[in-house]
Amino acid sequence: MLSAADNELLVRTNQNTPLGEYFRHFWQPVALSEEIPLPDCAPIRVTVMGEELLLFRNSAGKVGLIDRYCGHRGADLFFGRNEECGIRCIYHGWKYDTDGKCIEMPNVPPGAAYHDTIQIKAYPTQEFADMVWAYMGPAESMPALVPQLEVGLVPSENRYVTKRLIECNWAHSMEGALDTAHFSFLHMPAPSQMNDDNPNVAADVKRLRWLRNDPTPRFTFVDHEVGFVIGGARHADEDEHYWRLTQYLLPNHSITPSSMPNEIYYGYSWTPITDEACWMYVYAWHPERAITAEERTRFDQGGYGQFAALGPGYLPLRNRSNNYLLSREEQRTESFTGIRGIAEQDQMAQESQGYILDRTKEHLTPTDVGIVRFRKLILDEVKALSAGNTPKAAHLGQAYRTRGGGALTADQLQLEEVMIERFGTKTGVVN
Ligand code: FES
Ligand SMILES: [Fe+2]
Structure with missing residues (x-):
């Protein structure tokens, strides 16, 4: 849980609020x-x-x-x-x-x-x-570079970028991305759907089985100049671990933990509209090849998990106003939630916490440790700015060129070794 004062610090970004001033030091x-x-x-x-x-x-x-x-x-x-x-x-x-x-x-x-x-x-x-x-901060502190996320450094045909409206405070959604433990519940198909004959899940059935069978991943961290990596390790088959490696990048970006080697990478950035709504920018990129027309069509339709099916104004078709088209029948027979789409399931869970979550009432568990670390880092940074220390990360644009993703490894490896094996560097920074 957070104190009421820290919860206020974490959610308010209008002008002349401490977090608002912090955000304004970044592009x-x-x-x-x-x-x-x-x-x-x-x-x-x-x-x-x-x-x-x-x-x-x-x-x-x-x-x-x-x-x-x-x-x-x-x-x-x-x-x-x-x-x-x-x-x-x-x-x-x-x-x-x-x-x-x-x-x-x-x-x-x-x-x-x-x-x-x-x-x-x-x-x-x-x-x-x-x-x-x-850049909406003081002129004398303006960084030369926007965060050099890899999505912006690949040829334009190698990326796909969109956004969607999230109808709650930005930090719910940010925490949802850093809370990778929820996959074992929120995104699960019904047990009857978890077989290799089901075309909807066949490609992912192994990963889904690991996620379902190990709902208490062990989390460890690698800190770096502009945030940290959250490593969540689950038991896989035999003597292997299935790792989900998420990037948190100050103050409001994340690279997702889903991509296995050679797959498309995904990331998110959240920009508050008001304290009760934000834009979530969602992007996909492949470092080595173009995103195909077929993949673009699926992204447009809300496929592949990271993207929601959108209506006019980038508002998800399954949204707060229509209970995300929840089907109780599908909840009984097909999926844990009865709501279609991983992106929509995430959005439902995040928006269901209210417009502004009261974190003084929480009961956190060991699998919430990533969220705890996020809150501590950003609140420390905000308090440092209030004490006169401008954020260093805002001027380290090159350090944002990072990857996150999944890995299957021998079970005795530590997170830093897993990162080197998967990305070539212990922080996931791309050289
Ligand atoms: S010119 Fe008169 S209100 Fe704009
Ligand atoms: Fe999720």
């Missing part, structure tokens, strides 16, 4: 590039950590992230005209560039008091890995 994904695909295309509203902003791509292709409301009398710039290298407010025609500078004021005589002096809020942006990233 954060704020949209997919595909949401503003072309010069002078329609601008979009984005709310990031409680700040209402407008994102647009100007005539030259440059991206601007500015205050959503006009400096004159507050009209919503979402309704504005994106034209000739700026957003023009529809109320009285004031026009803003990507830096938030008001460059035209047709209702103000030249030489009048305000001319050339109006500046609305604007944040620097970069595009990386098909996402638009923004």
